[in-house]
Amino acid sequence: MRKPNIDAYLTVIVRDKNGKVVYRRRYKSRSFVEGFLNALQNNFTNSNGFNSPYLVVGSGTTPPKITDTGLTNQIGNGTSSGQLQYGSDSGTIPIINTNTNTGSFSWSKTFNNGSGGNVTVSEVGAYFSGQFVLHDLLPSSITLAPNQVLTVVYTITIST
Amino acid sequence: MNVKAYLKIKVINEKGKCIYYRRYRSRSFVANFINLMFTGLFNQSVTFVNTSGSIANVPTTYPLNVQDSSNDDNFGIQIGTGTTAPAITDYRLTQLILNGTSAGQMQYGVVTVMSPVINTTNNTGYITVTRAFTNNSGGSITVSEVGLVAKNNYGYYLLIHDLLPTPITVPNGSTLSIAYEIQIAT
Numbered sequence: 001m002r003k004p005n006i007d008a009y010l011t012v013i014v015r016d017k018n019g020k021v022v023y024r025r026r027y028k029s030r031s032f033v034e035g036f037l038n039a040l041q042n043n044f045t046n047s048n049g050f051n052s053p054y055l056v057v058g059s060g061t062t063p064p065k066i067t068d069t070g071l072t073n074q075i076g077n078g079t080s081s082g083q084l085q086y087g088s089d090s091g092t093i094p095i096i097n098t099n100t101n102t103g104s105f106s107w108s109k110t111f112n113n114g115s116g117g118n119v120t121v122s123e124v125g126a127y128f129s130g131q132f133v134l135h136d137l138l139p140s141s142i143t144l145a146p147n148q149v150l151t152v153v154y155t156i157t158i159s160t
Numbered sequence: 161m162n163v164k165a166y167l168k169i170k171v172i173n174e175k176g177k178c179i180y181y182r183r184y185r186s187r188s189f190v191a192n193f194i195n196l197m198f199t200g201l202f203n204q205s206v207t208f209v210n211t212s213g214s215i216a217n218v219p220t221t222y223p224l225n226v227q228d229s230s231n232d233d234n235f236g237i238q239i240g241t242g243t244t245a246p247a248i249t250d251y252r253l254t255q256l257i258l259n260g261t262s263a264g265q266m267q268y269g270v271v272t273v274m275s276p277v278i279n280t281t282n283n284t285g286y287i288t289v290t291r292a293f294t295n296n297s298g299g300s301i302t303v304s305e306v307g308l309v310a311k312n313n314y315g316y317y318l319l320i321h322d323l324l325p326t327p328i329t330v331p332n333g334s335t336l337s338i339a340y341e342i343q344i345a346t
Contacts, residue, residue: 005189006163032162032344037276037287040342044273044289044310046225050200066283066346091202096191101248103194107201128201135346156197158189160248160321 009155017147031064035131053089054127055109055152061122064135071125084111101160108153113144166341174333186322188246193319209251210315224310228271233259235309235316236271237291237338242305246321253307266293283346290339295330302329
C-alpha cells in the first residue's frame with residue numbers, strides 16, 4: 001500500500017529536573033481533523049496563509065473525531081494545580097532528501113510541570129492559521145511528576 | 161492514514177459525451193509545499209524555487225493561492241507533455257502546455273476550490289480543486305503530466321507534480337477536466 005502524501009509523527013519526551021530523559025515514545029499521528037482542510041482551503045482561496053502554530057496538551061481520553069475543534073480537556077497554562085507551563089512553539093528547517101524523494105520538518109514545544117503535583121497528559125493537539133488541525137490520543141497516558149518537562153514534537157513529512 | 165491526494169481526469173467530447181475517466185492516487189507533493197508551509201508557520205527563511213527557477217530564501221506568510229482565472233497558464237492546475245518522473249525538487253512541469261488556440265495549446269478554464277466535504281460517519285473529509293482545459297487547437301493534444309501551482313507574493317510555486325500512468329489524447333473540440341482531491345481521515 002502506498003504511503004500517504006502527507007504524514008505526521010508524534011514524539012513525546014519527558015525530562016526530569018536535571019534534564020535527563022526518563023521517557024520517550026514516537027507514534028504515528030493518526031488524526032488530521034477538519035481544520036486542516038479549512039486551512040488548506042483558506043490558502044488555496046487566497047484568504048489566509050499558514051501561520052500561528054500552537055501545540056496543546058490535555059487530559060481527555062475521548063477518541064478524536066474529524067469534527068473536533070479542540071482537545072477534549074485542554075490543560076491550562078500556569079503553575080496552579082493541574083496546570084503546565086507552556087513553552088514557545090518552534091520549528092526546525094525542512095530537510096529534503098533527494099535520494100528518497102522525501103521531506104520533513106519538526107514542530108516542538110515544552111510543557112513544564114511547576115504545579116507542585118502530578119499532572120497526567122493523555123491527548124495532544126495542534127492549531128495553525130486559526131484552525132485546530134491535529135488531534136491525537138496518546139496510546140499510553142504520561143504522568144508528569146513535579147518539575148518534569150514534557151516535550152511534544154510533531155514531524156510533518158511529504159513523499160514524492 | 162493521514163493526508164492523501166487523488167487525481168480525477170475526465171474528457172468530454174464536443175457532443176458533451178464523456179469519453180474518458182480515470183482516478184489515480186496523486187504521488188507527488190514536492191519540496192516547495194513543505195518549505196512554504198514551514199516558513200508560514202514559523203516565519204523563518206527557507207529556500208523555495210519559483211516556476212522560473214528563481215530561488216528565494218525569505219520568510220513569507222502569504223496564502224498559497226491556486227484560484228487562477230481563465231485563459232491564464234501561470235498557476236492553478238497546469239498540464240503538460242513531459243514524461244520525466246517527478247522528483248521532490250521539481251519546481252515546474254517538464255513541458256507546460258500553454259494557454260491558447262494555436263497548435264499544441266489548450267484553453268485554460270477558471271480554477272475552482274470547493275469547500276471541505278466532511279463525512280462524520282467514517283471520519284473522513286476532502287477538498288477538491290478543479291479546472292477544465294478545452295482543445296480548440298485544430299488537432300489532438302496528448303497530456304502526460306499534471307501539476308498544482310500556487311501564487312504568492314514572491315511568484316508562482318509548484319506544490320504537486322504528477323505523471324499520468326497513461327497519457328491522454330484530447331481530440332480537437334473536447335474538454336479535459338482535472339480535479340485534485342485532497343483527503344484526510346481521522
